[in-house]
Amino acid sequence: MVDYIEMVKLDDIQSGQMRMFEVESRQVLLARVGDTIYAANNICPHMGGNLSMGKLEGTMVTCPRHHSQFDLTDGHVIRWTDWTGIKLNLGKVVRPPRPLETYRTRIENGRILVESPRVPAEVNS
Numbered sequence: 001m002v003d004y005i006e007m008v009k010l011d012d013i014q015s016g017q018m019r020m021f022e023v024e025s026r027q028v029l030l031a032r033v034g035d036t037i038y039a040a041n042n043i044c045p046h047m048g049g050n051l052s053m054g055k056l057e058g059t060m061v062t063c064p065r066h067h068s069q070f071d072l073t074d075g076h077v078i079r080w081t082d083w084t085g086i087k088l089n090l091g092k093v094v095r096p097p098r099p100l101e102t103y104r105t106r107i108e109n110g111r112i113l114v115e116s117p118r119v120p121a122e123v124n125s
Contacts, residue, residue: 004106004113011110013037018061020052026117028103031056031072038072039103039114046080046095061100075100 005023007030013019018031020042027042029051038059042051049065056062059072067082080097081088103115 002104003116004104005116007112007114009110010037010107010112013112016056018052018054018056020050023114023117027052028114028117029061030105030112030114031059031061033059033072037105037107037112039105040070040072040075041101041117044068044070045098045100051100070100072100072102075102 007021007023013030013032015032015034018029021028021030029040029042031038031040033056040051040061043049044051044063044065046063046068047065049063049068051061051063054062054064060069060078061072062069068080069078070076071078076099077097081091083091101117103117105115106113
């Protein structure tokens with residue numbers, strides 16, 4: 001069963017806007033595109049940039065740090081960085097592309113609810 005956390009009123013986020021919220025010790029990015037709300041980890045999996053400070057174009061978010069791009073519909077990588085050539089290839093070896101973690105959302109009574117962010121299970125060694 002999926003737990004949902006109430007975030008904010010739908011009217012508190014305008015279409016084309018992104019905001020960051022702290023949820024269970026994690027930063028969650030909320031983005032509104034038309035009447036659809038997307039939620040994802042606010043920390044870029046490339047180099048830890050703050051995605052809420054980036055750019056939103058449709059469902060694509062661009063990290064302000066190295067311009068990595070992700071599709072908020074499912075978190076897939078559109079562009080890992082805007083580097084080119086040897087720098088890009090070396091960067092992919094050091095930091096292989098990883099998708100952005102996304103969370104399910106729903107709207108109830110004019111309020112945005114977001115799936116509780118999954119905290120990775122501890123590994124016993």
